[in-house]
Amino acid sequence: MKKLLSLVLTLSILFGAFSFVSAQDNTLIMARAVDATGLDPHTQTAFASLRLLELVYEPLVTTDQDLNLIPVLATDWSFSDDGMALTFNLREGVTFHDGSDFTAEDVIASFERILDEETGSAAASNYASIESMEAPDDYTVVFNLSTPDVPILSAMASTNAAILSSDVIANEDPSLVTVGTGPFMLESWTPDEVTNLAANPDWWGEGPFVDGIEIRIIPDEASILAALRAGTIDFALLSDPLIATLLIDSPDIVLNRTPSLSYNVLQLRAAVEPLDQLEVRQAISCAIDRQQVVDTAALGEGKVTGPLTMASYALPLEDLFCYEQDLDMARELMAQAGMEEGFTLNVIVANAEPPVATSIAQNLQSQLEAINISVEIEAMELATYVDRWLAGDFMAAVALNGGRVDPYTMYSRYWQEGANFQETAGYLDDTLDTLMKEGQVETDPDARYEIFAEFQQHLAETSPWVWLYAGYTYTAQQPYVTGWTPTASDSLYFLSAVQVDK
Secondary structure (H helix, E strand, O other): OHHHHHHHHHHHHHHHHOOOOOOOOOEEEEEEOOOOOOOOOOOOOOHHHHHHHOOOOOOOEEEOOOOOEEEOOEEEEEEOOOOOEEEEEEOOOOEOOOOOEOOHHHHHHHHHHHHOHHHOOOOHHHHOOEEEEEEEEOOEEEEEEOOOOOOHHHHOOOHHHOOOOHHHHHHOOOOOOOOOOOOEEEEEEEOOOEEEEEEOOOOOOOOOOOOEEEEEEOOOHHHHHHHHHHOOOOEEEEOOHHHHHHHOOOOOOEEEEEEOOOEEEEEEOOOOOOOOOHHHHHHHHHHOOHHHHHHHHOOOOOEEOOOOOOOOOOOOHHHOOOOOOOHHHHHHHHHHOOOOOOEEEEEEEEOOOOOOHHHHHHHHHHHHHHHOEEEEEEEEOHHHHHHHHHOOOOOEEEEEEOOOOOHHHHHHHHHOOOOOOHHHHOOOOHHHHHHHHHHHHOOOHHHHHHHHHHHHHHHHHHOOEEEEEEOEEEEEEOOOEEOOOOOOOOOOHHHHHOEEOO
């Protein structure tokens, strides 16, 4: 608590130069249940943090509603003929929130920071092929690669690849000084209460069309629903399908319900006994009726998924190991492992991300009793959960993980030797490592599909994690809020186009 109060005080001082945004008619009042856990875009992993930071910071590229890559701070890009260099032409006339110019120096400084092990970057593994960077002029950056790297471009469409001011990197702490190029500027952040953003009047894009955004943290989504219906908030992020579905067919509130790339998963940490035995992990996978999880924990709001959630790579579920519940096989596998009598599986869950995490764990608890596995559920605050998850301090975890457009980008940070979350995942084998490397450099689409088909089948068969289902992204708004584009990536970046016409 002392650390938190200190941070609040520091932020108040740092942001004190700006005026406080009040709830004016042209300020978008937004509510969500969970607050950010930090402000450094290169290190944050929680959805709640990324949903705030993507309004403030910008990467070189992003994805549109159809998950196509589109320009942001880069106007265009090209690979060299041998695939060993990626050149970006940068947008001119862009300034940071402190008024300084955006140039190639900021791009190089940002990626040097991301690749620096001391930063603890959340996505450094996705950029490991960067061997050197050069700036032929102020608005051109060349990334020289150690190997052809097809997915590196889509990996840059992430807030974890946001471009920070080189001055801030050199002289300040980016976890305290929030200076981006994005459509909104952070004015104040009172953790777990309210965040105020002001429109960036010098933003290079078209917009914003509101004076600012006031983000209110309302931990109970039922209360968010009540506030929407009372008209005291304009826009809301909803995660709990039990709440969101109450707005289907509402005559007064617009519900946006978008299939998400994100996926709910039971992570089994294979570094811990008895999960280090293949047969035990497989038995858990075989014992679970995944559709029952969707139906009981999420009111059927989701689709059972394998490891890859993007349609272009996802395999039919019948091609994956034990995706139909098979209790006889599960018991046989437990017997092969000498675990007929069962064991206790400790499962950590965050209290709000996703809000159905406890319900998922309770359903798994009920199902795994059939093979004598006693699930012990350990619920905790999101920040504590993230700390323990990053440290690999758990036996099993119910998690909501973000999806990506490219399968390599989606999993390289977990399943590749030396990856920054490899310790968290707690599992690695030569087949996975080889397939990841092959998928990284392969440029033929058909050959790449086959590589990642084998990758999915190997993951399902070795069961380091048990993939459950992909749900929906929900946002809700008053009818007078227009211009919002929901995306499968869950991004809020396009709030820059929103208008409030009360």
